[in-house]
Amino acid sequence: MDKEKTRILVVDDEEIVRDSLAGWLREDGYSVETAADGSSAVDRIKAESWAVLLVDLKMPGIDGLQVLEEARKLQPKASVIIMTAYATVDTAVQAIKMGAYDYLVKPFEPEELSLMMDKLITQQDLMRENILLKKALKQQYGFRDLLSKSPKMQAIFELAKVAGQSHSTILILGESGTGKEVLARAIHAESPRSTGPFVAVSCAALTETLLESELFGHEKGAFTGAILRKKGKFELAHGGTLFLDEIGDISQKLQLDLLRALEERRFYRVGGTDPIHVDARIIAATNRELKKAVEEATFRQDLYYRLNVISINLPPLRERKEDIPFLVDHFVDQLRAEMAKRVEGVSAEAMELLMAYHWPGNVRELRNVLERGAVVAKGPIIQCDDLGLPPSEGEAEPDSSDSLKEMERRHILRVLNEYHWNITRSAQILGIDRVTLYNKIKKYGLRPDDETSPSEE
Numbered sequence: 001m002d003k004e005k006t007r008i009l010v011v012d013d014e015e016i017v018r019d020s021l022a023g024w025l026r027e028d029g030y031s032v033e034t035a036a037d038g039s040s041a042v043d044r045i046k047a048e049s050w051a052v053l054l055v056d057l058k059m060p061g062i063d064g065l066q067v068l069e070e071a072r073k074l075q076p077k078a079s080v081i082i083m084t085a086y087a088t089v090d091t092a093v094q095a096i097k098m099g100a101y102d103y104l105v106k107p108f109e110p111e112e113l114s115l116m117m118d119k120l121i122t123q124q125d126l127m128r129e130n131i132l133l134k135k136a137l138k139q140q141y142g143f144r145d146l147l148s149k150s151p152k153m154q155a156i157f158e159l160a161k162v163a164g165q166s167h168s169t170i171l172i173l174g175e176s177g178t179g180k181e182v183l184a185r186a187i188h189a190e191s192p193r194s195t196g197p198f199v200a201v202s203c204a205a206l207t208e209t210l211l212e213s214e215l216f217g218h219e220k221g222a223f224t225g226a227i228l229r230k231k232g233k234f235e236l237a238h239g240g241t242l243f244l245d246e247i248g249d250i251s252q253k254l255q256l257d258l259l260r261a262l263e264e265r266r267f268y269r270v271g272g273t274d275p276i277h278v279d280a281r282i283i284a285a286t287n288r289e290l291k292k293a294v295e296e297a298t299f300r301q302d303l304y305y306r307l308n309v310i311s312i313n314l315p316p317l318r319e320r321k322e323d324i325p326f327l328v329d330h331f332v333d334q335l336r337a338e339m340a341k342r343v344e345g346v347s348a349e350a351m352e353l354l355m356a357y358h359w360p361g362n363v364r365e366l367r368n369v370l371e372r373g374a375v376v377a378k379g380p381i382i383q384c385d386d387l388g389l390p391p392s393e394g395e396a397e398p399d400s401s402d403s404l405k406e407m408e409r410r411h412i413l414r415v416l417n418e419y420h421w422n423i424t425r426s427a428q429i430l431g432i433d434r435v436t437l438y439n440k441i442k443k444y445g446l447r448p449d450d451e452t453s454p455s456e457e
């Protein structure tokens, strides 16, 4: 970026320091303003956008650390350089932990400041470029808020876009945390009904009677407590989309009511006699295996067919491991923006652990694990221990006495068997290159007829 366009705010309570710093920086071609204390600095950070804040640590009233904290919240993109006297270098180190770019020990030479500024500006330029690249990537690999590089998910996004254009009912299946609700919202947002409401009902959260009145509404006096007439979610979704979440949990009676409403495209409020017609597109979702529930006769087959006009099956995260690094990067970016703390990424070992984990809670769990990691991490890089993950999870759970190597061996073998020893595919799933995979196969002496573990089917 042009130096004249790089806006710097110099904050120091000593006028001489302020003026000489501003002078040096202006000589270097930057656009510089000054503030004489912490509180006027905070006002200016609130009001204007800055590329760099050069802040004295010790000031009466609001000190440098407090200015830093505000700046991280208000303008996370601005870089903060802290100036300090020798005696307070410890605090300066703390400032770095709080997200300062660097610190300068007073007194310093103009060259020292110039060099630091050059480095910082180059880094900011790179970050800006990186952000643009990432944005392009997210557009390429995303569907609204859903991101994925996996071919399976890409196909789902295509299907969802097409399905969004129709009026058909959509059934979204997938384990908890795979993004069912986010997908439902994305479909709505991409549909011709996007200007209409998106109304979500969680069918598992309510008792049968409450859910019935929640869905269909009730007339005044329909039951004790029905003091006023109330519109149901069906009515509220008129012109838009009704999202029936956790549909696998509804009672037999409600299944029948719902079936009727869908078939006849009209329904009655509880206690009502006039049929109500609504125009709402239905998207239903569940993390249950609905087909199995139909086989076991706990879910009506006719309702299943009604809902299952277009069905979308979101694969669990463990079946699209290639998404893990991509999502980690995305969530780290999100966390950096949300937290008043510097988070830059995860260590190589932490990434290995994330790749090997079973993810029963899928993408939601991944985000939670990273959030926890970002909170407890001592530096900007999240380490293995920060994640709080068990060393291993899942069906082939090894004994706690198993070494990390044994877990790796089993995991690799399981993936290989699952993908019929297709090396390219398996390496992709494991997130390692083919040569590394060959080396591991050799190292562990794996063969195609090996079983993952004696107990596995």
Ligand SMILES: Nc1ncnc2c1ncn2[C@@H]1O[C@H](COP(=O)(O)OP(=O)(O)OP(=O)(O)O)[C@@H](O)[C@H]1O
Pocket (backbone or CB within 6 Å): 145, 146, 147, 148, 174, 175, 176, 177, 178, 179, 180, 181, 182, 183, 286, 287, 363, 364, 367
């Ligand atoms: N592909 C993805 N890209 C980005 N974020 C995702 C993705 N999938 C899920 N998420 C995030 O994970 C979280 C969980 O997603 P969502 O609520 O849609 O899951 P769900 O399938 O409805 O889960 P449940 O069955 O538990 O209700 C959300 O915060 C969402 O932002």
Ligand SMILES: [Mg+2]
Pocket (backbone or CB within 6 Å): 180, 181, 245
């Ligand atoms: Mg959900």
